[in-house]
Amino acid sequence: MALVEIRDVHKTFGKVEVLKGVSLDVEEGEIVTIIGRSGSGKSTLLRCINALESVDSGEIRVEGERVHAKMPDLKKFRQRVGIVFQAFNLFPHLKVERNITLAPLLTGRTEKAKARALAEDVLTRVGLADKIDAWPEQLSGGQQQRVAIARCLAMAPHLMLFDEVTSALDPELVGEVLKVMEAMAKQGMTMILVTHEMGFARNVADRIVFMHQGRVWEQGPPAKLFANPKTPELASFIASAK
Ligand SMILES: Nc1ncnc2c1ncn2[C@@H]1O[C@H](COP(=O)(O)OP(=O)(O)OP(=O)(O)O)[C@@H](O)[C@H]1O
Numbered sequence: 001m002a003l004v005e006i007r008d009v010h011k012t013f014g015k016v017e018v019l020k021g022v023s024l025d026v027e028e029g030e031i032v033t034i035i036g037r038s039g040s041g042k043s044t045l046l047r048c049i050n051a052l053e054s055v056d057s058g059e060i061r062v063e064g065e066r067v068h069a070k071m072p073d074l075k076k077f078r079q080r081v082g083i084v085f086q087a088f089n090l091f092p093h094l095k096v097e098r099n100i101t102l103a104p105l106l107t108g109r110t111e112k113a114k115a116r117a118l119a120e121d122v123l124t125r126v127g128l129a130d131k132i133d134a135w136p137e138q139l140s141g142g143q144q145q146r147v148a149i150a151r152c153l154a155m156a157p158h159l160m161l162f163d164e165v166t167s168a169l170d171p172e173l174v175g176e177v178l179k180v181m182e183a184m185a186k187q188g189m190t191m192i193l194v195t196h197e198m199g200f201a202r203n204v205a206d207r208i209v210f211m212h213q214g215r216v217w218e219q220g221p222p223a224k225l226f227a228n229p230k231t232p233e234l235a236s237f238i239a240s241a242k
């Protein structure tokens, strides 16, 4: 059984069919990168996997469990499936430690006496142990994004979704965030990432999924896909991304 099973998923907003029958499996430990033009449905697909949107037809299963917005243990489900977005969504009025420990404390994942140690642990994993007492505004964009990733890690998710987490960063800060994600990949985290960072996709992903007009247009291992695009749509996307 794949960790994520997506079967013939359709999703319409108003009159626009954004996902037109998407099927995709992601195995445990696999790093899958989704690429494609603006509006091709990449973010919508990620949001459906995390039950932030419900699908109109077809189904999504994570660890065998059917995902939908009204699932009875939605909170528990979201602990297992972390998502990080483009915009930094740290709470500005809370220090780094509290940003990280809030959810684990609320959900009972950790007890008060162990919360700081948990924050230290996940901050160490993103290289920011020394920022535990900082306010978000005292951090660079790249550091804030790494705290956002650490906050996800604190819930010990089984799957992580990343939606263009480096797109809002100044170019010189992109590398440090990609490095953290690469380290997570090496540690065996199952990850689905939407990214415009073709170098990262090429070097780190096990598989690349090219979405076009709401469909999985082409997919395969990066070396093969980039060297031999089978469709003119992917060929022109690769050319324009260079
Ligand atoms: N909540 C919504 N309500 C209405 N339309 C939406 C909604 N979310 C997405 N759409 C539309 O669905 C289409 C696909 O959007 P989506 O955000 O999934 O694309 P994307 O591939 O992530 O694009 P980008 O690369 O620009 O982020 C777009 O036409 C968008 O306007």
Ligand SMILES: [Mg+2]
Pocket (backbone or CB within 6 Å): 042, 043, 044, 163
């Ligand atoms: Mg998007």
